Amino acid sequence: MLRDGPRPAGLPGGVHLLQRGWLSANSIVFAGRDDDAGVVDTGYVSHATQTVSLVEHAIGTRPLSQIVNTHLHSDHCGGNAALQLRWPSASITVPLGYRSAVDPWNEEQLSFVETGQRCARFCVDGYLQDGDELALGAKVWQVHAAPGHDPHALMFFEPHSRTLISGDALWEHRLAIIFPELHGDSGFNEAFIALDRIERLAPRRVLPGHGAAFTDVAAALAQSRQRLERYVRLPHRHRDHAVRALVVYHMLEHRRRELNDLTAWIVATPIFRAANAWGTEAGGSALAAAEVVESLMQDGLLKCDGSVVTIPEAEM
Numbered sequence: 001m002l003r004d005g006p007r008p009a010g011l012p013g014g015v016h017l018l019q020r021g022w023l024s025a026n027s028i029v030f031a032g033r034d035d036d037a038g039v040v041d042t043g044y045v046s047h048a049t050q051t052v053s054l055v056e057h058a059i060g061t062r063p064l065s066q067i068v069n070t071h072l073h074s075d076h077c078g079g080n081a082a083l084q085l086r087w088p089s090a091s092i093t094v095p096l097g098y099r100s101a102v103d104p105w106n107e108e109q110l111s112f113v114e115t116g117q118r119c120a121r122f123c124v125d126g127y128l129q130d131g132d133e134l135a136l137g138a139k140v141w142q143v144h145a146a147p148g149h150d151p152h153a154l155m156f157f158e159p160h161s162r163t164l165i166s167g168d169a170l171w172e173h174r175l176a177i178i179f180p181e182l183h184g185d186s187g188f189n190e191a192f193i194a195l196d197r198i199e200r201l202a203p204r205r206v207l208p209g210h211g212a213a214f215t216d217v218a219a220a221l222a223q224s225r226q227r228l229e230r231y232v233r234l235p236h237r238h239r240d241h242a243v244r245a246l247v248v249y250h251m252l253e254h255r256r257r258e259l260n261d262l263t264a265w266i267v268a269t270p271i272f273r274a275a276n277a278w279g280t281e282a283g284g285s286a287l288a289a290a291e292v293v294e295s296l297m298q299d300g301l302l303k304c305d306g307s308v309v310t311i312p313e314a315e316m
């Protein structure tokens with residue numbers, strides 16, 4: 001799914017939402033009349049060529065001067081390196097919380113090793129934190145902490161048009177994985193705090209990390225809170241959802257895998273062990289991994305043809 005969707009009424013001029021699917025997060029491109037161009041979030045690494053051409057198309061002859069990330073998950077920063085190669089003078093600015101991991105490019109701390117995902121290495125020029133201001137296009141955007149899904153994530157708010165770039169802190173219909181909880185760390189509470197912050201900002205429209213722009217912010221907040229409350233009561237439901245979502249994400253990247261290779265990948269990928277998805281029984285992990293794949297097939301999210309697992313063309 002790739003489209004520069006119809007601009008919702010009131011979106012600041014020169015702002016384009018490049019709506020992608022689930023493998024690549026959305027990009028928000030800033031290309032006003034008089035300013036240099038900028039982009040927030042850059043998709044997954046395997047879509048990097050496509051991201052460069054989409055950005056080229058959106059900014060025309062303006063140089064890209066600024067690349068900003070809401071957070072450093074692989075689906076949000078995988079195009080950074082390719083964009084900087086295309087526009088070498090573009091600066092890359094990321095949330096300050098990643099500094100100790102991203103400076104030495106520690107892939108374990110950056111979550112790429114842990115999740116079995118990939119990201120091309122890039123160099124960071126600057127950092128942002130809660131309370132900062134960020135010039136994007138012709139406007140000044142407020143920088144707000146957006147913990148929960150990721151402890152270091154940020155969101156950007158433009159107070160005149162009341163536009164919020166929410167990253168993965170708020171989607172219209174779903175709730176992103178609350179990653180810290182998979183490690184036994186606190187995340188649900190922080191996610192509630194991020195939602196409260198959004199409510200106080202009272203955005204008129206949200207440009208989310210995945211999905212279309214939306215204006216019924218109250219409904220999205222209510223739905224996210226409801227899901228969070230359920231996960232607080234039943235944390236294993238969150239873990240099961242996360243495991244399934246991470247396997248589907250892996251298949252969105254690979255499209256086709258031998259069943260044995262897929263289950264071996266699940267068993268070997270640290271996040272599933274960290275989430276204690278399999279218990280401690282010897283051999284339990286392979287069995288449980290096969291059960292996850294089986295349940296995704298039963299739900300039609302994956303298909304199996306002989307020994308080959310594929311993912312239907314429509315993205316989840």
Ligand SMILES: [Zn+2]
Binds near residue numbers: 176
């Ligand atoms: Zn994310």
